Structures are given as C-alpha cells and as structure tokens.
Amino acid sequence: MPPFMVSAPGKVIVYGEHAVVHGKAAIAASVNLRSYLHVTFLHKTDRTVSLRFPDISLEHTWNIDDLPWAAFAAPAKKKYYYDLVTSLDPDLVDAIEPHVLSVSPKVPEHVRKIHQSSAKAFLYLFLSLGSQRSPPCVYTLRSTIPIGAGLGSSASISTCLACALLLQIRALSGPHDDQPSEECALQVERINRWAFVGELCIHGNPSGVDNTVSCGGKAALFQRKDYSKPPSVQRLGDFPQLPLLLVNTKQSRSTAVEVAKVGTLKKAHPKIADHILSAINDITESVHALISQEGFDKDDPENLRQLGELAAINHGLLVSLGVSHPKLERIRALIDHAGLGWTKLTGAGGGGCAIVILKPLEDIRNGHHGPDVKEQNIKSAAKNPALVQLERQLEAEGFEKFETTLAGDGVGVLWPAVLHNASGEEGGEEIDQEKFLKAVGNDGIEKLVGVNAKSATSNMNGLSNGHTESREGWKFWRF
Ligand SMILES: Nc1ncnc2c1ncn2[C@@H]1O[C@H](COP(=O)(O)OP(=O)(O)O)[C@@H](O)[C@H]1O
Ligand SMILES: C[C@@](O)(CCOP(=O)(O)O)CC(=O)O
Incomplete structure (x- = not known):
C-alpha cells in the first residue's frame, strides 16, 4: 500500500x-x-x-x-x-x-x-x-x-x-x-x-x-x-476574522497541571470558584449573542471594542483562577501601555500563549500609542508603526509572535x-x-x-488576512 x-x-x-x-x-x-x-x-x-x-x-x-x-x-x-x-x-x-x-x-x-x-x-x-x-x-x-x-x-x-x-x-x-x-x-x-x-x-x-x-x-x-x-x-460558520496577534511566552507548562490547579481551587473555595466560572460562561454567551446579532460587523470599532473588553475581563477572571504567569502579565502590560489592544491568555495558561485583539488603527491614532510613534508614520506606513515597535520589544524580551488566520x-x-x-x-x-x-x-x-x-494579502494592521486556498x-x- x-x-x-x-x-x-x-x-x-x-x-x-x-x-x-x-x-x-x-x-x-x-x-x-x-x-x-x-x-x-x-x-x-x-x-x-x-x-x-x-x-x-x-x-x-x-x-x-x-x-x-x-x-x-x-x-x-x-x-x-x-x-x-x-x-x-x-x-x-x-x-x-x-x-x-x-x-x-x-x-x-x-x-x-x-x-x-x-x-x-x-x-x-x-x-x-x-x-x-x-x-x-x-x-x-x-x-x-x-x-x-x-x-x-x-x-x-x-x-x-x-x-x-x-x-x-x-x-x-x-x-x-x-x-x-x-x-x-x-x-x-x-x-x-x-x-x-x-x-x-x-x-x-x-x-x-x-x-x-x-x-x-x-x-x-x-x-x-x-x-x-x-x-x-x-x-x-462565519466566525469573524478578528485582527489577532498571537504571542508565545515560550514558558512551557502542562495542560494537565493547569487544569488540576483549577480543580484544587474549586475544592478549596467552591462558591467563589463557581461564581468565577459562571462569569466566564456569561462572557462566552455575551460574545455569542453579539456575533450572532444581525448587523454585527467586526470592522465596526464599537463591535470590536466589545469583543476586546470581554476578552480582557475573561483574562482577569483567569488570573483569579490562578492560571496566569508573570510572562503573560508582562505581555499584557506591554500591550496596555502601547494602547494597542485587549490581551487574554489562551489555552491552559501558566505560560503558553496570549492573544491580543488589536484596536483599529483609527483608535490607536486618537489614543496613546507609545512615545516614538509619529502621526505621519501611522498615515503612511503599510503596517502600523506602533505595532512594529511593539513586535520588536516582544522579540527583544524573548517572546515569539505568530501571524495567524x-x-x-x-x-x-x-x-x-x-x-x-x-x-x-x-x-x-x-x-x-x-x-x-x-x-x-x-x-x-x-x-x-x-x-x-x-x-499574500494583509489587513490594516499588516496581519495576514485568512485568504488561503487548500x-x-x-x-x-x-x-
Ligand atoms: N509534535 C508533537 N509530537 C509528539 N507529541 C506531541 C506533539 N505535540 C504535542 N504532543 C503531545 O502533546 C503534549 C502536549 O499537550 P498539552 O500539554 O495539552 O499542550 P497543548 O496546549 O499544546 O495541547 C506533549 O506532552 C506530547 O505528549
Ligand atoms: C484549559 C482547557 O480549557 C484548554 C486547554 O488547552 P491547551 O491544552 O492548553 O491547548 C482544557 C480543556 O478544555 O480541556
């Protein structure tokens, strides 16, 4: 054969x-x-x-x-x-x-x-x-x-x-x-x-x-x-192609260990853990309701902001479950400081990857976006320079970035x-x-x-756009 x-x-x-x-x-x-x-x-x-x-x-x-x-x-x-x-x-x-x-x-x-x-x-x-x-x-x-x-x-x-x-x-x-x-x-x-x-x-x-x-x-x-x-x-079927950055802390951990940690916390504080897990469930359901709404548009900054905020709250709840890691918190601090988006750990945590839902370019321009980024650059660059600067910093600190669809x-x-x-x-x-x-x-x-x-197509942030053919x-x- x-x-x-x-x-x-x-x-x-x-x-x-x-x-x-x-x-x-x-x-x-x-x-x-x-x-x-x-x-x-x-x-x-x-x-x-x-x-x-x-x-x-x-x-x-x-x-x-x-x-x-x-x-x-x-x-x-x-x-x-x-x-x-x-x-x-x-x-x-x-x-x-x-x-x-x-x-x-x-x-x-x-x-x-x-x-x-x-x-x-x-x-x-x-x-x-x-x-x-x-x-x-x-x-x-x-x-x-x-x-x-x-x-x-x-x-x-x-x-x-x-x-x-x-x-x-x-x-x-x-x-x-x-x-x-x-x-x-x-x-x-x-x-x-x-x-x-x-x-x-x-x-x-x-x-x-x-x-x-x-x-x-x-x-x-x-x-x-x-x-x-x-x-x-x-x-x-029509899940929005979110402007997403995936960052790997390169901190290894085991899913089994992280899952067991939450099990232990649940045994020690059943009522509180239940509240946290239910709050996460509410986040997921809110997201589902939002993306199923007629007229939902991921390119609408208001829709994107809601998805981003829900991701950031979800991360906070995962922190309280004890499954974050200082390296994940460092990534979040860098993104928050640059005002580039909303960060959340993904998967079991304890290391591993974070996802960042990137803000639309317009929002970054109007907000704070790091000291060295000039308005002129943002207008002319194919890729958002604040993002380029952030990527350099992530790399310098030993993190790895993935472009993903x-x-x-x-x-x-x-x-x-x-x-x-x-x-x-x-x-x-x-x-x-x-x-x-x-x-x-x-x-x-x-x-x-x-x-x-x-x-080779890319979106407004210079990330690849999901146009692939099998x-x-x-x-x-x-x-
Ligand atoms: N490329 C691979 N080759 C062989 N085994 C793999 C490979 N990728 C994953 N595994 C198996 O999966 C385990 C990792 O699983 P897990 O801790 O759940 O991490 P992940 O979040 O990546 O799923 C490894 O310990 C190994 O047993
Ligand atoms: C923590 C958990 O929700 C996701 C684990 O994902 P990963 O193995 O870290 O890719 C566990 C699970 O759903 O089985």
Missing part, C-alpha cells in the same frame, strides 16, 4: 478555557498551524509498528505480536469505531502500561513524560481500533504547532492518529469532492470521538473543545454539561501521499518518510506538504 498523510489544525480558545472543563460554554477557532502525520507501510513479514516523532525526539518500535491484543478484544472491553468512549478503561491502561514504560526509559523524567503520553495515546488508539492483523507501519509526525503553548498541539496529534487509524480500518468514507454535508459531519464525528480518547491519554481531564475544533475546523460554541454524553457543539479547515487527508508542488515533477511529487523528515523547520514542512497555499491533493470533510 502506498504511504498516505493526514493533517489537523491547532486552535485558539477565544473565550471560556478552564470554565469549559466545568461544564460551561467556550468559543474556539482553528488556527493555520497544523500537525502532519505520514503513514508508511512495511513489508508484511516485518511485524513491527514504529513511531517517529522528531519534534519531541521520540523514536520507538514495538513488536505487534507482543502488544496486549487479548485485553482489548475481550468481549466486555471491545470498543468499535462508532462507539462513544468517555473515559479510559483502567484495565486497558494497565495492560498497555509496560509497553508505555518501555519508551525512552533513559531520558530525563520531564522528557520521558512527554514521550510516554504521546506513546500512550498512540497505543490506546492502535489497540482499540486495530487488531493483531494490523499491518506493520511507521507513523511519522511533524507539527508546526508549538508544544504545550495552549494552541492544542495534543488535540491536533490525537486527531491525526485517530483519523489515520480509522482510515486504515476503512471506517471512514471519503473525504471526496461533492460528499454530502451530513455524511462529512458523520465522518468528522467518528474521528472526534477517538481524538477525545487520545486527549484523555495525554491530559487526563479534557473538555473535548480542542479535539472538536481540530477535527471540524472553523469555529465552534462548545459545551459539555454531562461527560457521559456527547457535547453540544454549535458550529460558527482563524477558522480554516479541520482534519484533512492526502491519499496517496503525492502532491503537485512547485518542483513540477511529472505525476506529482511523492512524499516519502525521509523527504518529510528532512523538511527544515515550519516553513520547510509547509512548503513540502502544507495544506494551504497562502496568498492545495491540490489534500481533501477535507467540509460541512
């Missing part, structure tokens, strides 16, 4: 993180940073399955016949591709434990944890969805999403793994052009159910918002009141792994494992296998 690829995006939670773990609503949108998983089939006499995850320096091979297939196939335990799994089975976790612990035993503990949680997600899905007759394969994964930065890297890899394994057992139809929308939604729902299981393996108590957005793409209003049932997901495609498939690239190779360029591994950096990955061909070869379930 020829190699194939799948890809899934990261996300930003625009409003409602943490509260969403406690049954409240959140609004999240996919971003144009993605994970790419390449699957190569080995000769059938080679009874092994391997992971090559160079982003975290993980390489591991298991003998397929040594894995605990009997435990997963036992009648009381067996799950099917269409099942809804809402928690991990402790007996199955025990059954894979020795095979997880055999991964990278000699690396430092913090690295081992990262390796073993990715390996656990893979093994739980591989054993749940496959069988002892599963073909020997190599799964090679690379991602342009910073890891542990609040942009849903774990959900994105879980989505890739779930999609690849479901495709391998032929449990999905398509994606193909003209596939009816309801059928597309069903395939995405199937992938999402298993992507959630991957998330359970990686961070313990996920709400499911990250994998839902990674699978379906676009944006969604998400709420899971009862963990034994599927969540309520309202897709926001929101609400793009969800999980996608390249079957077989052949693309029509600029190199113009006849019949297309076959993406083999080695070529994929050799691509240099995020740009190299995007250039070689990226799902989007970017067009590249020939990649297919998506669009609904």
